[in-house]
Amino acid sequence: MTQNIHEVLHRVFGYSAFVAEQEAVIEHTVAGGDSLVLMPTGGGKSLCYQIPAIVRDGLGVVVSPLIALMRDQVEGLRQTGVRAACLNSTLSPGEVVEVEAAVRGGRLDLLYVAPERLLGPRTLELLSRTRLALFAIDEAHCVSQWGHDFRPEYLQLSVLGERFPEVPRIALTATADEPTRREIAARLRLRDSVLFVSGFDRPNIGYAVVPKDNARAQLRRFLETRHAGHAGIVYCLSRRKVDATAAWLREKAGVNALPYHAGLDAGTRQRHQDRFLREDGVVIVATIAFGMGIDKPDVRFVAHLDLPKSIESYYQETGRAGRDGLPADAWMVYGLQEVVTLRQMVAGSEAGEARKRLEVRKLDAMLGYCELATCRRRTLLAYFGDSLADPCGNCDNCLAPVDTWDATEAAQMAMSCAYRTGQRFGVAYLIDVLRGRDTERIRRFRHDRLPTYGVGRDRDARQWRSVFRQLVAGGLLSVEVERYGSIRLTGASWPVLRGETRVHMRRDLPATRARRTSRAGDPAPPPDPATWDESLWEALRARRTELAAEQKVPPYVIFHDSTLREMVARRPATHDDFSRLPGVGDTKLKRYGDDFLAVIAAHAAGAESATQVARGRPVPINRM
Ligand code: ADP
Numbered sequence: 001m002t003q004n005i006h007e008v009l010h011r012v013f014g015y016s017a018f019v020a021e022q023e024a025v026i027e028h029t030v031a032g033g034d035s036l037v038l039m040p041t042g043g044g045k046s047l048c049y050q051i052p053a054i055v056r057d058g059l060g061v062v063v064s065p066l067i068a069l070m071r072d073q074v075e076g077l078r079q080t081g082v083r084a085a086c087l088n089s090t091l092s093p094g095e096v097v098e099v100e101a102a103v104r105g106g107r108l109d110l111l112y113v114a115p116e117r118l119l120g121p122r123t124l125e126l127l128s129r130t131r132l133a134l135f136a137i138d139e140a141h142c143v144s145q146w147g148h149d150f151r152p153e154y155l156q157l158s159v160l161g162e163r164f165p166e167v168p169r170i171a172l173t174a175t176a177d178e179p180t181r182r183e184i185a186a187r188l189r190l191r192d193s194v195l196f197v198s199g200f201d202r203p204n205i206g207y208a209v210v211p212k213d214n215a216r217a218q219l220r221r222f223l224e225t226r227h228a229g230h231a232g233i234v235y236c237l238s239r240r241k242v243d244a245t246a247a248w249l250r251e252k253a254g255v256n257a258l259p260y261h262a263g264l265d266a267g268t269r270q271r272h273q274d275r276f277l278r279e280d281g282v283v284i285v286a287t288i289a290f291g292m293g294i295d296k297p298d299v300r301f302v303a304h305l306d307l308p309k310s311i312e313s314y315y316q317e318t319g320r321a322g323r324d325g326l327p328a329d330a331w332m333v334y335g336l337q338e339v340v341t342l343r344q345m346v347a348g349s350e351a352g353e354a355r356k357r358l359e360v361r362k363l364d365a366m367l368g369y370c371e372l373a374t375c376r377r378r379t380l381l382a383y384f385g386d387s388l389a390d391p392c393g394n395c396d397n398c399l400a401p402v403d404t405w406d407a408t409e410a411a412q413m414a415m416s417c418a419y420r421t422g423q424r425f426g427v428a429y430l431i432d433v434l435r436g437r438d439t440e441r442i443r444r445f446r447h448d449r450l451p452t453y454g455v456g457r458d459r460d461a462r463q464w465r466s467v468f469r470q471l472v473a474g475g476l477l478s479v480e481v482e483r484y485g486s487i488r489l490t491g492a493s494w495p496v497l498r499g500e501t502r503v504h505m506r507r508d509l510p511a512t513r514a515r516r517t518s519r520a521g522d523p524a525p526p527p528d529p530a531t532w533d534e535s536l537w538e539a540l541r542a543r544r545t546e547l548a549a550e551q552k553v554p555p556y557v558i559f560h561d562s563t564l565r566e567m568v569a570r571r572p573a574t575h576d577d578f579s580r581l582p583g584v585g586d587t588k589l590k591r592y593g594d595d596f597l598a599v600i601a602a603h604a605a606g607a608e609s610a611t612q613v614a615r616g617r618p619v620p621i622n623r624m
């Protein structure tokens with residue numbers, strides 16, 4: 001009970017200091033208080049309840065909706081020497097009995113439970129006879145009916161406050177706006193709870209949005225130049241597109257890609273998720289059904305081939321990249337078609353009018369983000385009530401400042417073309433008219449006699465698509481979703497047509513040029529050339545893979561990439577050196593110290609003659 005929280009951080013988890021609000025949350029929870037914790041994905045939420053569960057007497061109960069991931073979470077803890085187990089529907093009856101016996105015998109620090117299992121009479125009964133350290137409610141936004149991932153079984157968690165009034169409760173989430181926060185606190189009956197919010201910034205993630213040209217070719221180039229052999233997630237809107245994209249990546253681009261969506265049977269989904277977690281360099285192509293709670297630390301990129309419905313979803317999805325703090329990319333291709341599709345989905349949904357208006361507003365904010373000409377991170381953070389003093393230097397707009405141009409005349413041409421053709425045609429047709437193309441359809445409608453016919457010859461189709469996209473995104477034109485995407489004027493079109501308002505647009509660069517001018521086009525740089533050694537890195541990873549396979553666990557529960565990188569940088573030679581690596585606590589030192597020290601020693605012996613080995617200079621992770 002008197003264990004010091006710093007000592008546990010160091011001895012068990014192998015970290016030297018707390019990050020963000022961790023220390024305050026942990027102290028508050030150890031003292032028995034309730035709290036609501038908001039931290040971005042990768043912000044370090046787990047330690048906020050794991051350390052109090054270890055330090056306080058009794059069992060810490062963690063409620064999580066993500067049963068598919070519990071075994072890995074438990075395995076990760078066991079590797080550090082923490083006594084953990086889970087209770088959910090994937091356990092055999094024999095395993096359940098074993099876990100229950102461990103709970104009764106007081107032999108566990110942490111128990112992960114699915115909400116429906118927790119609320120069953122058998123578990124409630126078991127827990128009421130057990131000394132409890134705390135309840136941690138993970139993914140707490142699932143309790144909110146207005147949130148984006150409501151789960152009815154979460155509502156019943158209010159029972160915890162009634163049945164176990166003296167046990168501290170800590171609710172954790174990465175996404176919750178103001179109303180959602182209030183709803184969480186009320187529904188979970190948090191007593192005088194303290195709200196802990198840490199900054200939402202994820203400085204190691206580079207954000208980029210590129211105008212769509214040929215999405216597959218663009219994705220392929222992005223993967224080849226930036227992320228060959230890396231693990232990542234590619235999001236698409238529909239199941240069909242997921243399947244087609246995954247197949248294409250495998251067959252045509254040589255990427256180790258697997259599909260994941262709700263239309264696949266549970267066995268296939270589980271298998272694909274396992275391979276993503278356990279193998280190196282697997283790319284999952286998925287609908288948004290994939291990702292929540294995936295705490296794989298070394299996801300190097302998240303790519304969107306379709307536009308997310310809101311900035312909240314976008315930030316949550318992209319947040320799955322780079323949890324280990326190493327550089328990662330959030331990359332998206334975006335075109336007018338996405339806007340039309342999403343608007344159609346909103347219009348065609350069963351939701352009530354108020355809900356639809358809300359969804360349209362969220363979609364508009366998302367479009368605004370895509371069309372930004374200024375720092376993307378600043379806008380994202382502002383959306384969550386956070387501010388950033390200076391432009392971030394790690395988004396496409398910061399790295400290659402965007403040129404804007406006075407597009408008033410082009411906007412007038414586009415608008416008058418839509419107007420004179422009767423506001424019945426889609427963008428492709430309007431562009432043909434503007435560019436004066438000679439097509440059967442244009443002749444049939446006699447649009448070759450319009451004054452706008454051919455006035456836009458000096459711009460190519462790509463440039464015109466950019467103009468239309470920006471006009472629609474900015475509300476200066478609208479897309480009639482019920483009528484095949486025909487373009488109509490809006491109230492905001494008239495001042496432009498009358499010359500009262502000027503329009504400025506971002507100048508979209510052709511895909512190839514855009515890449516060359518931004519850092520987003522270069523392969524990821526090696527960590528620090530002075531200390532980096534690719535062959536040692538590979539040797540360490542190979543050893544980790546062997547150890548993981550022997551125990552049938554994901555490689556990252558043995559050591560994160562960030563720990564291996566430090567091994568390369570510092571070349572520890574003794575147990576003492578080894579114990580100072582981040583992520584090495586007592587248990588891992590005992591279990592794996594000799595294994596990895598042997599790899600490093602063998603490598604040094606082999607490399608001595610050939611290389612001058614630069615030793616001992618620690619490199620901060622964020623500089624790698
Ligand atoms: P979250 O649940 O908030 O998404 P995690 O708890 O999984 O985040 O932590 C994210 C990463 O940060 C993990 O790799 C974890 O090991 C690491 N981490 C957490 N706390 C610390 C700390 N105090 N020092 C160094 N690394 C930490």
Ligand code: ZN
Nearest residue numbers: 375392395398
């Ligand atoms: Zn920026």
